[in-house]
Amino acid sequence: MAVDVSAGRNQSCWRCRAIGRPGDGFCQACGASLTRRDNTTRYLCAAAQLSEDYANTAVREFLIEPWRSIPPTPGVDTAAVLREAVASRMRRRIRDAALLALLLVFLFTEPAVLMFWLLAAIVLALIPGRFRTRGIGDLAVAMGLFAVSAFVIGLEVFTAATGMTSSRGSSRYGSLDSPSSASGDATDSTVGIVVLSVVLTLLIAGVLLADRLAVRFLVLQRFRRGTFVADGRKSASEWERRLRGLGLDTFRLPLERAVAAQETGAAHEASADVVVHRGFSPFVGAGVPVHRQVITLPLDSSDDDVDPRRINVTELQDHVGAAIQALRETSSLGPGRRLENLTHREQVLVPADRLVVDHRSVPEVLADLDRAPARRLPIEKARALADSVIEWARYYRCYRVESWDRDLTTSCYLHVGTDQRMLYLEWQFLALLPIAPEFRAIDRHHSLAKSLGLTFVELWLLPATLFRRGKSVFRPFNQLRQDTDEAVPAKYGADRSLRELAQADRVQSYFQDVDAERYVKILDTTLFRSVGHYLEERGYSVVEFMKLADPVVNSYDMRGSTFVDSAVGTNSKVSNQSNSAKGK
Secondary structure, eight states, X not given: OOEEOOHHXXXXXXXXXXXXXXXXXXXXXXXXXXOEEOOHHHHHHHHHHHXXXXXXXXXXXXXXXXXOOOOOOTTOOHHXXXXXXXXXXXXXXXXXXXXXXXXXXXXXXXXXXXXXXXXXXXXXXXXXXXXXXXXXXXXXXHHHHHHHHHHHHHHHHHHHHHHHHHHHHHGGGOOSOOHHHHHHHHHHHHHHXXXXXXXXXHHHHHHHHHHHHHHHHIIIIITSTTTOOSSGGGOSOHHHHHHTTTXXXXXXXXXXXXXXXXXXXXXXXXXXXXXXXXXXXXXTXXXXXXXXXXXXXXXXXXXXXXOOOOOOHHHHHHHHHHHHHGGGSSSSSXXXXXXXXXXXXXXXXXXXXHHTTSGGGOTTTOSOTTSOOOSEEEHHHHHHGGGOSOSSOEEEEEEEEXXXXXXXXXXXXXXXXXXXXXXXXXXXXXXXXXXXXXXXXXXXOOOHHHHHHHHHHHHHHGGGGHHHHHHHHHOOOOOOOOOTTOOOGGGTOBOOOHHHHTBOSSOSSHHHHHHHHHHHHHHHHHHHHHHHHHHHHTTBOOHHHHHTTSTTTTOOOTTSTTSTTOOOSTTOOOOOOOGGGGGO
């Protein structure tokens, strides 16, 4: 369901363990939030049905390569979204196959009508800002089909003219046909052309309308907040089970792998996530970067007569973690008490291009090249990487605040290093932006007249989309080629999460804007204070360190250039492109 209320949270408060009444939104003893609204999976399933690009990208990214890492995506039922992507892709393939078959009949029976239809579609497709096709390939194929139709028509005209000349020559010796019978044959032929053209056009329109009404039935009725079921195979509606079950048998094994990747429980809590990435950013699933701090601090003693205690990286991380976890106390610091649900994960971030070359140095991550990278590591092994000689496997701690019903997520990644003479601190803030408005529109009213109008436009533009529809039917998704002695990094590393594929290019309101900035500043300030407190406890001078926390030095503007690639800020915008593009 869209409103996710954990049975455990309803019966027992996560903080004080007080037993609450069923349906309580807040604990009656301590006030902790018990109810959590979550629409993310519902919107992403709608995205798969509404957007061909989203569905194809999801299938290609997560179901084709059997060894590719699946990044953690909190709050998303990954398997449900992938099932939806598979079903919607199969539905489109069936639709496009029927349309291509009908157009083929049109080509061989009524090439003249098809030629004028093609001409109208090409003209409409070229109108800027009104109608859009999927690249130059569609128009090239449409123009090619136009040329074929023109050739067929020309051939028919030539044949008719030749026959007419022959008929006139034979009339010198007497013709058996009268002028009235010839006129009648021409009339019958014209009527036949009109009838056949109308029938074929109605059949094509029927296919387009049936597909659009099927999508409308799913996203506007079955994907409502009160009726949505993540696994469509368990729906009470037979039509929904059929539509959402298309093609699932073809991807049974990859879907089972996706289910295994999102398993949670005690084993999940006692382990660290392993994220193998192939793009520029290692923070797959966290969104776009909004702020970064990189600090190198000389470790000077605060008292020349007393030697400071040694710094332990894990202890420092634990100290910071305790300070951040203290933010979960009930207060008005976070609107809607969102800080109460602040989560903490330990993660190992690994670039795929280095992993496939030197996987023997971290066999716990990738034992051999004939299997997928590990999804999790024991905490002890993950923390050991903080002091490891391996340059490219990095240990981070991730702190995450989910707000606006999980529509806006702010993450902070912390990495620490030291040689007891200098301390290195790096923390990176990222924002996972709201889901694109076109996928959230399923909660608004859509008239049937609009669906009919869109079907008419799609019918008119149909010949200009033949290239895309042909690829949908005849071009399968294939695994990347890899020779015997070759290791292709893209077969192992992830690029983006399902949630990132559907994010908008900016925040959707002023409150979301300031909330993202609020959580960045709260976590940033907490990090500074906790690190300073840790250094003071061990006898180190923090004068230079605290200067970095001065508002003049540590100022940043959500609308300014300090936030690299940030989409947070009223006037800022970020393109929803692949992380790998940044490395080019």
